[in-house]
Each structure stands twice: as structure tokens, then as C-alpha cells.
Amino acid sequence: MRTIRFDILLLLPLAIFTLAFLVLPLVHLSLTAAQGDRGIGAFVAILTNARYRDSLIATLLLAVVTTFTTLVVATIAAQTIANRRFFGRQLFLSFMALPLAFPGVVVAFFIILLGGRLGLVGAISRTLTGSPTVFAYSIVGLFLGYFYFSVPRVLLTVLAAAEKLDPALVEAGRSLGAGPLAIQRDIVLPALFPALYAGGALCFATAMGAFGTAFTLATVVDVMPMLIYTEFTLATNATMAAALSIALGLITRAALALARTEAFRDAAAI
Amino acid sequence: MLLRSDFRWSTAAGVLVTALLVLFLVLPMTLSISAGLSVNYARGLGAGLTLRWVGEVWVLYADTMVRSLLVAVATLAGTLVIGVPASYAPVRRGGQLSRIVEEIVSLPVAIPGPALALGLIITYGGYGAFRQSTVFIIVGHVLFTLPFMMRSVIAMLETIDWRTSDDSAASPGAGVWRRFFDVVLPNIRPGVLAGALAVVTLSIGEFNLSWMLHTPMTKTLPVGLADAYASMRLELASAYTLVFLLLIVPILLTLQFGANFSERRFTS
Numbered sequence: 001m002r003t004i005r006f007d008i009l010l011l012l013p014l015a016i017f018t019l020a021f022l023v024l025p026l027v028h029l030s031l032t033a034a035q036g037d038r039g040i041g042a043f044v045a046i047l048t049n050a051r052y053r054d055s056l057i058a059t060l061l062l063a064v065v066t067t068f069t070t071l072v073v074a075t076i077a078a079q080t081i082a083n084r085r086f087f088g089r090q091l092f093l094s095f096m097a098l099p100l101a102f103p104g105v106v107v108a109f110f111i112i113l114l115g116g117r118l119g120l121v122g123a124i125s126r127t128l129t130g131s132p133t134v135f136a137y138s139i140v141g142l143f144l145g146y147f148y149f150s151v152p153r154v155l156l157t158v159l160a161a162a163e164k165l166d167p168a169l170v171e172a173g174r175s176l177g178a179g180p181l182a183i184q185r186d187i188v189l190p191a192l193f194p195a196l197y198a199g200g201a202l203c204f205a206t207a208m209g210a211f212g213t214a215f216t217l218a219t220v221v222d223v224m225p226m227l228i229y230t231e232f233t234l235a236t237n238a239t240m241a242a243a244l245s246i247a248l249g250l251i252t253r254a255a256l257a258l259a260r261t262e263a264f265r266d267a268a269a270i
Numbered sequence: 271m272l273l274r275s276d277f278r279w280s281t282a283a284g285v286l287v288t289a290l291l292v293l294f295l296v297l298p299m300t301l302s303i304s305a306g307l308s309v310n311y312a313r314g315l316g317a318g319l320t321l322r323w324v325g326e327v328w329v330l331y332a333d334t335m336v337r338s339l340l341v342a343v344a345t346l347a348g349t350l351v352i353g354v355p356a357s358y359a360p361v362r363r364g365g366q367l368s369r370i371v372e373e374i375v376s377l378p379v380a381i382p383g384p385a386l387a388l389g390l391i392i393t394y395g396g397y398g399a400f401r402q403s404t405v406f407i408i409v410g411h412v413l414f415t416l417p418f419m420m421r422s423v424i425a426m427l428e429t430i431d432w433r434t435s436d437d438s439a440a441s442p443g444a445g446v447w448r449r450f451f452d453v454v455l456p457n458i459r460p461g462v463l464a465g466a467l468a469v470v471t472l473s474i475g476e477f478n479l480s481w482m483l484h485t486p487m488t489k490t491l492p493v494g495l496a497d498a499y500a501s502m503r504l505e506l507a508s509a510y511t512l513v514f515l516l517l518i519v520p521i522l523l524t525l526q527f528g529a530n531f532s533e534r535r536f537t538s
Contacts, residue, residue, distance in 0.1 A: 006446040007359045011371070014356035017348075017416075018374055021409050025389030026381075032392055077291050080284035092292075094526040099295060101522050103477040103492045106511060109499050110298030113305065118312055118504055120301060148298075151291065180280035209382025212477040212492070216499050228384045229482065238392065245385030253380040 029242045036239030043243050052227065052244065059224040060251075062139075063207035066146040067200050073147075074154040074199070075192065082162035093159075099152045104145070104212025111145045111217065112136045139221050145213040150206065154199040161195035162188075197258075205252045224248045299515070306508035323509035327498075331510060334494035335517070341408055341490060342473040348412040349419040349469050354462060357423035358454060361432070375417045383478025386413060391482065404488050410479040415472050419465040426461020427454075467525040474518055491517075 036042050046052045081093075099107065115121050115136035122132035135141050165188065173183045189196075211225040222230070224244060232241035305311045309318040360368035378386060390410060395401055432454055439453045455462075477492040484493050491514060498507045 003446055006450075007363060010355040010359040010450075013352040014371070014374075014416075017352050017412070021390065021413055022374070022377060022386075025386070025393045028393045029385070029389040073287060073291060076284050077288040080281075080288040090527075094523055095296060096292070097526055098299070098519065098522060101471040101475050101518050103475040103495070105477050105492055105496045105499060106475075106514065109495075109507065109511060110302065112499075113298050113301040113508075120297070148295065151295070180278065205380060209385075209478070211382065211384050211481070212496070215481070216496060225382050225384045225478070228382075228388065232388055232482075238388075241388055242392070245382070245388050249381040249385050252382060253377075256376065256380050 029245055032238055033242035033246055036243075038239075042239050043247065045240065046243060046247050051222075052240075055222045055224055055227045056247075058221050059208060059248075062143060062146060062221075062223065063204050066143060066150055066207045067204045069143075069147055070150040070154050070203050071158075071196055071200050074151060074158045075189075075196065077155055078158040078162040078192075079188065082159060082165070083167060097152050097156060099149055102149065104149065104210055104214075105216045106212075107145050107148050108213045108216030110148065111141045111213075115141055115144070137217055137219055139219065141217055142214060142219050142221060142223075145217065146207050146210060149210070149213070150203045153206070154203050157199035157202075158192060158195050161192050165191050201255050201258050204255045208248060208252045208255070302508050302511045303515070305505055306510075306512035308505060311504050311508070323505045324513065326506055327510045327513055330506075331491075331494045331498070334489045334491045335513065337404060337489065338474050338491035339517075341404060341411060342470045344408045345411040345415055345473040346466055346469050348408065349416050350462070350466070352412065353416050353419035353465070354423055354455075355450075357420045357427060358450065361424060361427040371420075375420050378413050379417050383414070383476075384482055386410070387479045387482035390479075402485050402487065407480055407483050407488055407490060410483050411473045411476055414476060414479055415469040418468045418472060419462075422465030422468065423458060423461050426458045426464075429461075430457050432457060464525065467521055471518055471521050471525065474521075475514075 033042055034040060038045065046056060086092075102110075113119055115134060117132075117134055119132075119134065119136060122134055125131070125133040135144075169187050169191075170183055173187050178186065209225060210223070211229065214221075214223045214226045215229070225248070228241050228244045228248070231237045231244065304315060306323055307319050307321070308315050309320045309322075356371065360371040387410060390406070390413075391401075394406070400406055435453050435457065436449050439449045444452070475492060476490070477496065480490050480493050481496065484490065489497070495507075495510055495514060498510045502510075
């Protein structure tokens, strides 16, 4: 069959590239993790060693809190923007989407401009109370950075779903006497659920793997990707770095698997 | 949710939350731009405006900008050659094959950047010439951006009725290759273009892989930014950020308007 040969040729570049630069590195990563002094013990150490375990817990908590906050804010903002025509709407939406292309390092710098030593919030609080508020290098700064790069992605996903929501349903609920909270619970949230689910999973996965923001803010809290980096470069502990990489990859992969729906595709294509 | 004359607290709360969100997203951008153009940020804009910092950034970091643009173009070429044909095959075949390709392609999204970079370094660190060249960075970028190109092209292929046009070209006897180049490719151009813009913006802004893959000779723009944030004065770091924004925002706006245009064309 000539078309089979054609299909194979179509896939050949992808197959070669994936084999050489994805499959082979992952195999090497697994071997490095398992071949250390402790063998499989490297994976056990993630849970028994306090430093690794604390990092895992902090990363998970940060990702969960970021995801939850982002979903709540995005749901409120999406309903406010959806079906509302105003001057410059297109430009407004473009500005909301801009942070999609900002690397984590730039987002971290933005947080420093807000809450760093020369930051805006610090300057305002100094004139008001006499002492500047500095939050950029704490867990608050880290959270705000994660929130900054998460919101646009989720907002666009939820907005697309909110615009498909039939306004007549909401009106019907209102005329039957339902309050705003009841309308959210019974009409809006069920309709937005697929988008929230897909956007939330993607948001969680991105937050788990984010590196640039934590790197630039250099907070006291070591998130997992930072730990991988420091283990490899500063502690030259390739075994542990590889084990942490695989553990982090598996957690993220599992989160994305939860969102393996049609809706997920829309969310992933920027 | 259309015109409403009666006041509701939920509407007011929604507008307030949205306004605060916009402020939170936009304020740092304006702070960064004004800091990059101010003579002395600590003394405020009253001290005057200057292009001095932008000039210094050019002297110190011009090489990182040129390299980032080169890497982005090479990454785009790579994703076009690898991604576009590979998107067509699973759509043609469907079933098992499309699931396998989807799985492989979504892996780099699931595996965090530092982990992917670590795998590449462990595997190819011994090959000095490759490890120390810009090609090593490009490989990482292709790996990371390929899913975005393929998602865009596959979504496009699923929207257009490629099979009908392909079949109608097949009956006069056009071969599979001719049909691919003359019928399928011209029809999926908007999808390829959207994918290309996404790939270029992501590549220019890529840090997570690049930071671990780079050598002193292969610094990209975001790597230089991290450098500047750690060691340079605030005005210079801001000016560098400004240059980055000037580079990336036009591409992103094109992407946004393009996406809206094709959405209108293909869903209505």
C-alpha cells in the first residue's frame, strides 16, 4: 500500500526527533535515578528526607492554592466580560492575554517592582505608615507571581465557555426568584465545569513545573523545580535531581491525564 | 447578562474584581516601562526621562537578542518540518495512531522544563561540540514548542473538510504527495500560521529549559534577563524588560487578532 509508506514518511521526522531527544533522555534520566548508591532508595528519599518532602509539600500546596484562586477570580471576571460590549473590548482582551508570553523571570521581576525593596507597595506604605512593606521575596510574592502567569490562560478558557452560556437561562433563574449565589451554583458553574476542569488541570501542571519565577525571586521556600536545579548544579547530585525530576513529571502527568477531555485541547492551544 | 437597568450587588462585585485583576496585570508592565526610561527610579519620574539604560542594554546584551531571534527562527523551521507532516498522518489514520501521537506530543508539556533539560544534559553532555553550541538550545526549544504547533495544525485539519478536497483531487489521479502540498497545505495555512506565531513567542520567552542548557557562549534573551535581574541596577533591568516587551508584544497581538479572525471565519 503506497499510502502506508506515505504515512510513515509523514511521521518519520517526528519519530526520529522524539526518539533522540525525548525518549532517550527520559530513559537516561530513569537509569541515573535508579543507579545511584541508594538505587530505588532515591525515590524513597523524596518522602523520608525532610528537605525533599517539605519541598514537595510546599510545591503541591502552592500549586493547589494558585489553581483554586485563579479559578475563582477567572470565573468572576469571565462572567463580567462575557456578552458585554464596550469600547476597546478587543484590545482589552489582548492585554489580558499578554502575560501568556512572559517568561517566569519577567513575572518575578514584575512582582519585585510591586513588592520588592524599591517596590510600589513599599513606597506607598512608607508614606502611610513610615515603614515599607516588602513581600516579593516571601511565599506571598511567589504566590502572586504564580497567580499572574496563571490567570490569563484560565481566563481565556473560561471566557470562551461563558460566552456560550445562554443568557436566557440566567434570566429565567432570576425571574423565578433565584439569588446570585443560587444562580452560580445551579446554572453557571455546571455549564462552566468542563472549562474549569480543563483550565484548572493545566494551571496546576504549569504551577508544579514553574521554575523561572522561583529562581528570580530566590525565596526561602524551595519549590521542586528549584530543588532539581540546585541538586544538579550546586550539590552535583545527579541521582537525586533525576529522581526528583521523574517524581515531579509523574505528578504533573497524572494531573493532565485527569483533564484528558475534548475541552483540554481548546485550553492547551493558546 | 445583557443590558440591565436594575442594580445588583453581584454585578458590582464582578466589575470590581475584574478591575482589580486588570490593574494587577497591567500595573507592573507600566511600572517596568517607566522604570526603564527614568533617570533614577528611586527619585521617581520627576528626575527626568532617558534612553541611556536602553542604550546600555544594547551594548551589554545585544548578542542575547540576536541569538534569541535566531533560535526562534530555527525552532520555527524545526517545528514546521517535524510538526506539520506529523499532524496530518494521525488525522488521516485516526484511532490508535492518533492517540499515540497525541500522547508523545503532550509529554513535553507534562514534564517540567528543568527535568527535560536534565535528561538532555545527562544524555548529550559528553558530546562537547553539540552541548556547547546553540543547536543544543534549539533542540530544547523544538521539544518544548512542538506540541503547540501540532495542536494548532491538528485543530485546523479537523475544522476543514480536508477529506472531500483530498478525494476530489485524488480522482483525477493526483498522488498523495502532490495532494499534500497542493491541496492540504494551502487549506491549513491559518492553522500553521497561528502555530508558528505561538512557537516564535514561546521560544523567545523560553527560560525553564534554556537556563540549564545554556553555556556562557549561548545565552538567550530570558537568560540574559535573569542575569540582569540578579546583578544589575533596577533601571537597567527594566530597560532590558522593555526591549523584551517591544520584541514580543507585536507578535502576540498579531496572534490574538489572527486567532479572532480565523475563529470568525471558521465557526460562523
